[in-house]
Amino acid sequence: xxxxxxxxxxxxxxxxxxxxxxxxxxxxxxxxxxxxxxxxxxxxxxxxxxxxxxxxxxxxxxxxxxxxxxxxxxxxxxxxxxxxxxxxxxxxxxxxxxxxxxxxxxxxxxxxxxxxxxxxxxxxxxxxxxxxxxxxxxxxxxxxxxxxxxxxxxxxxxxxxxxxxxxxxxxxxxxxxxxxxxxxxxxxxxxxxxxxxxxxxxxxxxxxxxxxxxxxxx
Ligand SMILES: C[S@@+](CC[C@H](N)C(=O)[O-])C[C@H]1O[C@@H](n2cnc3c(N)ncnc32)[C@H](O)[C@@H]1O
Numbered sequence: 272x273x274x275x276x277x278x279x280x281x282x283x284x285x286x287x288x289x290x291x292x293x294x295x296x297x298x299x300x301x302x303x304x305x306x307x308x309x310x311x312x313x314x315x316x317x318x319x320x321x322x323x324x325x326x327x328x329x330x331x332x333x334x335x336x337x338x339x340x341x342x343x344x345x346x347x348x349x350x351x352x353x354x355x356x357x358x359x360x361x362x363x364x365x366x367x368x369x370x371x372x373x374x375x376x377x378x379x380x381x382x383x384x385x386x387x388x389x390x391x392x393x394x395x396x397x398x399x400x401x402x403x404x405x406x407x408x409x410x411x412x413x414x415x416x417x418x419x420x421x422x423x424x425x426x427x428x429x430x431x432x433x434x435x436x437x438x439x440x441x442x443x444x445x446x447x448x449x450x451x452x453x454x455x456x457x458x459x460x461x462x463x464x465x466x467x468x469x470x471x472x473x474x475x476x477x478x479x480x481x482x483x484x485x486x487x488x489x
Contacts, residue, residue, distance in 0.1 A: 273431055273433070273434050273478045273480075273481070273482065274478060282311055283310070283311075286310070286311070286314065289310065292340070292368065292371060292372055293337070293340065293341075296335055296336065296337045296340070296368060297310070297337065299335060299364070300334070300335060300337060305334050305335055305361060306334070307334055307335065307337040307338065308337055308338040308341075308402065308428060308480065309479070309480030309481060311479055311480055312428065312479050312480030312481070312483050313337065313338055313341040313480075314341065315479055315480075315483065316338060316341050316342055316345075316400060316426060317341040317342065317344060317345050318345075319398070319424055319426065319485070320341075320342050320345035320346070320397075320398050321345045323397050323398055323422065323423065323424050323487075324397065325342075325345060325346060325350065325397040325398040325424075326346065326347060326349070326350045326351070326397055327350065327351050327352075327395070327396045327397055327398075328342050328343075328346065328350070328351070328352040328353070328396065328397065328398045328399070328400070329352075329353045329354070329389070329392065329396050329398075329399045329400075329415065329418065330342065330352065330353070330354040330355070330399070330400045330402065331354075331355050331385040331389075331399075331400070331401050331402060331403040331407075331411055332354075332355070332356065332385070332401070332402035332403035332404075333354040333355065333356035333361065333362060333365045333380055334356065334358075334361050334365070334402075335361050335364040335365050335368065336354075336364070336365030336368045336369060336380070338400060338402060338428075339352065339354045339365060339369075339378065339380075340368065340369070340372060340374070342398070342400065343369070343372075343374045343377060343378050344374070346377055348377070349377075350377050351377060351379065352377060352378045352379065353379045353381060353388075353392065354378065354379070354380050354381065355381050355383055355384070355385035355388045355389075355403070356380065356381070356382060356383075357382070357383070357384055357385075359382060362380060362382045365380050366380055385403055385407070385411060386407060386410060386411060386414070389411060389414040389415065389418070390414065392418055393418075394417065394418045394419070394420065395418065395419065395420035395423065396415075396418050396419055396420065396423055397419075397420060397423050397424070398423060398424045398425070398426070399415045399418065399419060399423070399424070399425045399426070400425075400426045400427075400428070401415070401425070401426070401427040401428070402427075402428040402429070405429060405455060405458060405459060405462075406455070406458055408427060408462050409461075409462050409465055412425070412427070412462075412465075412466065412469075416469070416471050416472065416488060419488040420488065421488055421489065422487055422488065423487065423488050424485065424486070424487050424488075425472070425485070425486050425487075425488070426483055426484065426485050427462075427466065427483065427484040427485075428480065428481060428482075428483055429459075429481045429482060430459060430462070430463055430466075430476060430481075430482040430483065430484045431459075431476075431478060431481060431482025432448065432451040432455070432456060432459055432481065432482070433448045433451065433481060434448070435448040435451045435456050436451075436456055436459045436460055436463065436482065438456075439456065439457075439460065440453060440456065441453055441456060463476060463484065466484050466486065467484075469486065470489075471488055471489050472486035472487065472488060472489065473486060473487050473489060474486035
């Protein structure tokens with residue numbers, strides 16, 4: 272946890288109760304060990320998609336579609352969301368959730384490596400969300416920035432890795448942090464520096480969820 276337990280509990284208690292489908296997806300994520308977005312970060316993405324008036328969105332890393340559903344619900348009826356996932360089972364689960372959400376028409380779920388898929392896209396997108404393999408963030412950001420319209424938004428998840436990125440080692444607040452090796456933390460730090468200094472972006476790092484980097488294209 273990056274914020275204190277009390278802050279987190281307060282925000283959770285104050286937030287509206289998620290609908291049945293989102294709650295089911297979250298339970299499935301926990302049960303099957305699928306890493307899905309923090310609920311506050313997902314709400315933030317939804318608000319930001321509405322704030323930029325998003326009509327076209329691209330996402331890297333659908334998993335079972337939890338973040339995708341938050342984004343899709345922010346789109347107008349004729350909006351479009353393209354989301355890439357390489358895991359066949361997760362992609363299939365996302366498809367079934369979108370059928371149940373009756374939003375399959377505005378969501379193009381692609382079972383494809385995102386680095387390949389991004390090459391086939393044409394501008395302009397209003398919002399991009401990067402949430403795939405962390406080692407691929409830098410290359411995928413370079414692919415995505417030219418696809419964004421000026422003023423378009425890019426969001427990137429897990430940029431603080433449970434706080435370990437701030438420590439610069441697989442420890443946060445004195446406790447070991449599972450899953451984040453020193454090498455991955457070094458890659459994340461390099462990416463964050465690249466992101467905030469990107470000449471085409473106006474960027475900031477936030478401690479929402481597991482850390483979300485946000486930027487708009489100049
Ligand atoms: C953290 S999960 C995504 C969670 C999802 N965005 C959510 O919040 O509900 C990352 C997903 O990215 C997928 N992934 C990793 N590298 C990828 C790539 N190069 N192309 C497409 N999907 C990728 C993984 O299979 C995994 O399901």
